[in-house]
Amino acid sequence: MLTEIFVAALVLTTGVRLWLATRHRAHVAAHRSEVPVAFREAIPLEAHQKAADYTVARASLGRTDVVIGALWLLVLTLGGGLQWMFDLAGRLAGDGMVRDLVFIGIVAFASSLIDLPVLMWRTFVIEQRFGFNKMTLGMFFGDQIKHGLIGAAIGAPAVAAVLWIMDSLGAAWWVYAWAFWLTFSLAMMVLYPTFIAPLFNKFEPMPAGELRSRIEALLERCGFRSDGLFVMDGSRRSAHGNAYFTGFGKGKRIVFFDTLLNRLGGDEIEAVLAHELGHYKHHHIWKRVGWIAAGSLAFFALLGWLVDAPWFFEQLGVSSQGDAMALTLFALVIPVFSFPLSPILSLMSRKHEFEADAYAVAQTRADWLVTALVKLYRDNASTLTPDPLYSQFYDSHPPAALRVARLQST
Ligand SMILES: [Zn+2]
Secondary structure (H helix, E strand, O other): OHHHHHHHHHHHHHHHHHHHHHHHHHHHHHOOOOOOHHHOOOOOHHHHHHHHHHHHHHHHHHHHHHHHHHHHHHHHOOOOHHHHHHHHHHHHHOOOHHHHHHHHHHHHHHHHHHHHHHHHHHHHHHHHHOOOEOOOHHHHHHHHHHHHHHHHHHHHHHHHHHHHHHHHOOOOHHHHHHHHHHHHHHHHHHHHHHHHHHHOOOEEEOOOOHHHHHHHHHHHHOOOOOOOEEEEOHHHOEOOOOEEEEOOHHHOEEEEEHHHHHHOOHHHHHHHHHHHHHHHHOOHHHHHHHHHHHHHHHHHHHHHHHOOOHHHHHOOOOOOOOHHHHHHHHHHHHHHHHHHHHHHHHHHHHHHHHHHHHHHHHHOOHHHHHHHHHHHHHHOOOOOOOOHHHHHHHOOOOOHHHHHHHHHOO
């Protein structure tokens, strides 16, 4: 019965995603002609309409992406694609661990080729048309190759370790595999900002001056010790602005995109940073890690059961059963079934955003954060009028109107 259940779940998930994207497009288009009252003074109609057109263009491409993803999944599974790639890997690399790694490499490479047209369209057609893209074709492909090489250099040993655990540690291997995977993910959180991000961007210490002194005073006030304040050359690739925190423990870094610093005033930057500090103060990173750890333990337990079930392979279009195939098949198919969890995760994320906003208000001023957010919505062409249902499913941040209203009421 798994074939039927899988196809039904895929059709349902794809249908819901297309429906949500269509609703979102329609909602945004219907509110295109008027700036919502709360933003009328700060955002001109022209900017509002640009945001609407940008959102509609992205939602349309999103629909294409959903359809391509569903078809590709069918090709790989019931269409026999995975089996064909597995046989190809066998011809290239015999058998054993090397064959398994070659197989997973082929699947990853082919999948990224399938994703490439949508990615290029997003960058060179949509981002370009709305004035956000700063990348050349050469830079784009350079990034892709770098991502591929780094992914292989880090991913291959990690996958090899998981395959070894599956093969060697007995019936409870999935507990060890889970523990390994969790440790690996935490290690990447520490290593990524220090060793990998600098391969793509320049990070310079924030220059001394009024802004830096203000930020240091805020950190002092909030009792926050950081391993450095950096400015990242985000403007090399995109005009979108952002600020973020990386790492944890003693290795915490604060990174500002140059695009953000160029657009916001000192008050606004301080409020944005206070919001980021709020995430830290409320332990949002650890709460998220806890959720992911618990959820992934359930997934690993499920995989531990499925790996020995012949029907899991046969019913999904595969005749070669084994650890590498189980891992690949599981990773591809599980999102079809876990999709109903996405509104729950988004809800948790939005709750964290409100908490971080409240912290920012306590440490700085609500009106500073409001003007900062309004500038960011305007400059990033973020829609002020998302479809409410779409927003509940996908948005990690509360809709602009709710967020600003909550800030203004404090
Ligand atoms: Zn936030």
